[in-house]
Amino acid sequence: MLEQIKHPNDIKSINPKDYRLLAKEIRKFLLLNVSRTGGHLASNLGAVELTMALHLTMDFPKDQLVFDVGHQSYVHKILTGRMEGFKSLRQYGGMSGFPKRTESDCDAFHSGHSSTSIGVALGLAQARDLKGTDETIVAVLGDGALSGGMAYEALNNMARLREKKQKLIVVLNDNKMSISENVGGMSGYLNRVRSKKEYVDFKGNIEKSLMQIPLVGEPIAKGLKKSKDSIKQLFVPGMMFEDMGITYIGPIDGHNVPLLVETFERAKKLDEPIILHVVTKKGKGYKFAEQDPSRFHGVNPFNVRTGKALKSGGGLSYTDIFSETVTALAQEDPEIVAVTAAMPEGTGLSKFRERFPERFFDVGIAEQHAVAFCAGMAAKGLKPVAAVYSTFLQRAYDQLLHDVGIGRLNMLIGVDRSGLVGADGETHQGIFDVTYLSSIPNFTVMAPINGKELKEMVTCALKEFDGPVAVKYSRGSASNLFEEQYTPLKKGKGCILKQGLDIALIPLGNMMEEGILVYEELIKDGYTPTLVNPRFVKPLDEELICSLMDRHRLIVTMEEGVLNGGFGQQVTQILTEHDYKGRIRNIGIDDRFVEHGSVGELRKMLGLDSASMTHKIKEWIGDKA
Numbered sequence: 001m002l003e004q005i006k007h008p009n010d011i012k013s014i015n016p017k018d019y020r021l022l023a024k025e026i027r028k029f030l031l032l033n034v035s036r037t038g039g040h041l042a043s044n045l046g047a048v049e050l051t052m053a054l055h056l057t058m059d060f061p062k063d064q065l066v067f068d069v070g071h072q073s074y075v076h077k078i079l080t081g082r083m084e085g086f087k088s089l090r091q092y093g094g095m096s097g098f099p100k101r102t103e104s105d106c107d108a109f110h111s112g113h114s115s116t117s118i119g120v121a122l123g124l125a126q127a128r129d130l131k132g133t134d135e136t137i138v139a140v141l142g143d144g145a146l147s148g149g150m151a152y153e154a155l156n157n158m159a160r161l162r163e164k165k166q167k168l169i170v171v172l173n174d175n176k177m178s179i180s181e182n183v184g185g186m187s188g189y190l191n192r193v194r195s196k197k198e199y200v201d202f203k204g205n206i207e208k209s210l211m212q213i214p215l216v217g218e219p220i221a222k223g224l225k226k227s228k229d230s231i232k233q234l235f236v237p238g239m240m241f242e243d244m245g246i247t248y249i250g251p252i253d254g255h256n257v258p259l260l261v262e263t264f265e266r267a268k269k270l271d272e273p274i275i276l277h278v279v280t281k282k283g284k285g286y287k288f289a290e291q292d293p294s295r296f297h298g299v300n301p302f303n304v305r306t307g308k309a310l311k312s313g314g315g316l317s318y319t320d321i322f323s324e325t326v327t328a329l330a331q332e333d334p335e336i337v338a339v340t341a342a343m344p345e346g347t348g349l350s351k352f353r354e355r356f357p358e359r360f361f362d363v364g365i366a367e368q369h370a371v372a373f374c375a376g377m378a379a380k381g382l383k384p385v386a387a388v389y390s391t392f393l394q395r396a397y398d399q400l401l402h403d404v405g406i407g408r409l410n411m412l413i414g415v416d417r418s419g420l421v422g423a424d425g426e427t428h429q430g431i432f433d434v435t436y437l438s439s440i441p442n443f444t445v446m447a448p449i450n451g452k453e454l455k456e457m458v459t460c461a462l463k464e465f466d467g468p469v470a471v472k473y474s475r476g477s478a479s480n481l482f483e484e485q486y487t488p489l490k491k492g493k494g495c496i497l498k499q500g501l502d503i504a505l506i507p508l509g510n511m512m513e514e515g516i517l518v519y520e521e522l523i524k525d526g527y528t529p530t531l532v533n534p535r536f537v538k539p540l541d542e543e544l545i546c547s548l549m550d551r552h553r554l555i556v557t558m559e560e561g562v563l564n565g566g567f568g569q570q571v572t573q574i575l576t577e578h579d580y581k582g583r584i585r586n587i588g589i590d591d592r593f594v595e596h597g598s599v600g601e602l603r604k605m606l607g608l609d610s611a612s613m614t615h616k617i618k619e620w621i622g623d624k625a
């Protein structure tokens with residue numbers, strides 16, 4: 001069956017009686033491939049029939065399908081002729097794990113960050129209507145993505161389409177899960193809609209009546225609009241959307257292809273904004289994923305038969321150290337509270353939740369709110385700790401500045417996944433955080449080179465708060481480099497790890513892993529470089545930086561972040577202002593986004609690996625040692 005699908009729209013040649021078989025084959029394909037390469041599994045297993053039905057009722061590439069986050073777009077990729085790409089899924093030079101316009105004309109928009117799909121789809125629809133074309137535009141967002149503020153901004157704006165009879169379909173794929181259990185009032189509302197006994201009976205009728213009315217729900221929708229009485233409010237779901245001016249249809253079974261097709265076909269005929277609520281099971285069709293959809297949300301290569309990862313994780317990760325340190329400190333300090341934006345497992349704060357559930361808050365996929373929420377708690381004397389991935393913290397730049405920075409409020413931000421994350425690609429690399437954090441007055445920004453330093457930085461922040469603190473740390477195992485020669489932390493002070501001459505190397509944070517290799521290479525070649533651990537991005541250790549000027553002809557900074565507004569440029573500014581006569585070179589990421597691949601491959605591609613940096617440094621220093 002699946003072998004018949006080589007091009008977009010080929011699914012339309014499949015006999016409807018074979019849809020179940022096709023769904024089964026797609027699940028088998030997903031398991032076979034994602035168990036080999038790693039990637040996002042549970043969400044894709046849950047979206048098989050939904051995506052099939054969308055493909056049976058849309059015409060690619062003319063019609064446009066916008067995925068929210070996009071981690072659940074694998075089935076769309078399979079049905080648009082990209083099966084081959086799964087051999088290199090998320091690998092350097094291979095297929096992305098997210099939709100990308102540059103990868104296929106069937107990918108209407110790129111994505112990776114949550115809650116953007118309705119806004120983008122609304123833009124596409126508006127452009128369509130201004131240009132006078134007639135393609136169908138559909139956004140698919142999960143119930144988790146519906147906890148993100150951008151979704152409401154877009155829904156609020158989408159409501160105006162009705163007056164001009166403009167079409168837009170939003171499919172709400174409700175599987176009760178974000179990465180973890182979904183949270184918040186909207187999630188509770190959807191649960192009530194799905195499970196209300198009276199409604200469940202009523203639902204049967206409403207689906208039957210929907211099937212009989214020539215145009216889906218139109219008379220019902222019109223009828224419902226007029227009647228706002230409480231009984232309708234009680235029984236008919238989606239009144240929240242209806243009251244906003246958006247026609248709500250559902251909830252319907254998201255695994256019933258014929259019903260989905262029937263509903264999509266009818267929804268396409270409505271000249272108005274529609275939200276179609278489908279109910280699916282995350283991980284459907286693979287028992288380990290059905291039992292633990294959170295663990296199978298994002299997976300490393302695993303054994304399909306046992307569900308076990310092929311490789312056990314390395315030692316303690318920076319994430320582990322951060323969350324364990326915060327949790328231990330919270331034992332002694334009742335003012336410490338922890339906040340996550342729908343990433344309790346990814347940030348490790350699930351450990352804090354187990355110990356202090358009353359001081360733990362998962363606010364949903366709502367980073368802006370997470371920071372403002374922390375600001376409020378800090379203003380009342382609590383010590384909020386928010387752990388947010390670097391890339392997702394970009395969402396909360398103004399809250400960091402406006403709500404936290406101006407008030408110089410005491411909060412600690414664990415900037416997790418700082419630097420290159422690798423396989424998730426452009427939308428997830430944490431390479432902008434030095435730039436955006438350094439620009440905010442009153443902030444202290446630190447970058448540990450090893451697990452012990454991270455622990456000390458977190459402890460200092462929480463014990464000696466003097467305004468907001470951000471500590472950035474990378475994805476994966478914590479380094480133990482130079483832990484044996486740890487010197488106590490002093491605010492704004494870096495330290496010299498190896499005293500030398502001529503060449504000063506200043507690797508920031510996790511770049512010490514490469515920096516030490518460069519140091520060793522240069523020693524082998526007869527140089528005696530100095531190796532500096534800056535520890536602080538803000539405030540920079542101006543005294544230490546200036547102390548390098550006399551005995552070093554070349555000063556090289558290294559950072560796994562963009563150069564624009566980065567660490568290197570800030571060091572350069574200090575040296576320039578003090579009339580340093582030697583050469584300054586900043587190694588980092590030029591003005592670009594970084595695609596998917598392993599961190600090692602990406603560092604090589606970017607010239608951040610030790611061999612490339614050593615080669616450059618030898619050129620820059622010119623003559624032999």
Ligand SMILES: Cc1ncc(C[n+]2csc(CCOP(=O)(O)OP(=O)(O)O)c2C)c(N)n1
Nearest residue numbers: 043112113114142143144145177178179342
């Ligand atoms: C702004 C932002 N914050 C956090 C994430 C991490 N993230 C990826 S998928 C996901 C859960 C999405 O849940 P849902 O939309 O319900 O999709 P499902 O996986 O259930 O299909 C989260 C929190 C993200 N991609 N973007």
Ligand SMILES: CC(=O)[C@@H](O)[C@H](O)COP(=O)(O)O
Nearest residue numbers: 069071112298346417424475
């Ligand atoms: C799709 C998404 O945004 C998350 O699933 C992200 O991929 C998690 O990243 P980690 O694997 O680093 O936790």
Ligand SMILES: [Mg+2]
Nearest residue numbers: 142143144177
């Ligand atoms: Mg979900």
